[in-house]
Amino acid sequence: MEQRYRPKRDYRSRTRFDVAATRRPPRFRSASQVGLPPIRKGLLVTILLVVLALLLLVWFMGSDFRIQNVQVENNQGVPVAQIVGASGLIGEHTILVDLDAAARRVDDLPGVDAARVTCTWQAQCVIVVQVSEALAIWQGVSAGSTKVWVDRQGKVQRALEEIPAKLTIRVEEGEVPVVGAPLDTKLLRGLNELLVLQPKVTRYDYSRQYGLMYTDEHGWQIRLGVAERDGAMSQKLEVVRQLSTQLIANEVSATVLDVRFAEAPYYVK
Secondary structure (H helix, E strand, O other): OOOOOOOOOOOOOOOOHHHHHHHHOOOOHHHHHOOOOHOOOHHHHHHHHHHHHHHHHHHHHHHEOOOOOOEOOOOOOOOOHHHHHHOOOOOOOOOOOOOHHHHHHOOOOOEEEEEEEEEOOOOOOEEEEEOOOEEEEEEEEEEEEEOEEEEEOOOHHHHOOOOOEEEEEEEOOOOOOOOOOOOOHHHHHHHHHHHHHHHOOEEEEEHHHHEEEEEEOOOEEEEOOOOOOOOHHHHHHHHHHHHHHHHHOOOOOOEEEEEEOOOOOOEEO
């Protein structure tokens, strides 16, 4: 008789939870099996970061950070446009700009002793100017002639408004000093010495032939020339006093005292 093997059955009761537990869990594909390979993902992230960096760089170097507005303060006697132009700030990057260099360029302007430059994140700058002390105002004899002013260092600046200068110089012949060019050293020395030696005299005439001149209390024209060396004006004024005393004592009426050459003075009746 043929017999067949039959496996023993488990007749224990089984719940649906047991059945579910015996089922094979579904297989999930790993990250390496889904989507792009890891190398391609890294390359894509790198490209995105580079593009983002370039966009930030373009924005950072753009007009939002370029200086467009410059305010000037305390610039009496020096034009705003001249100061802003000399500073070179317009169009510069508000973070990369060299403020010290800009201040030095403004310092070099005639009529300026010092300058301070500050800029904000909003691309706005302020230039605070320390104006030079005006030594003398120069003007021609004709109405409407150009006016310039000279500081104690001999820098010449165009006078666009009333400047409180120590001296007034009327040019009888020729032109007033050239703007931007330094005043002649001998002439500048003479003005500085006269300002100390006779502070009550504030008006002088000037000509290329006779130099600096003024009218004294007798109505005489005093021709001084220029200061060829330190102390020259003091020596010339001393000659003026001695010569005036002699003329008055001798009751001589003069119209001109010429002491341009202190060793050889003369007078004109």
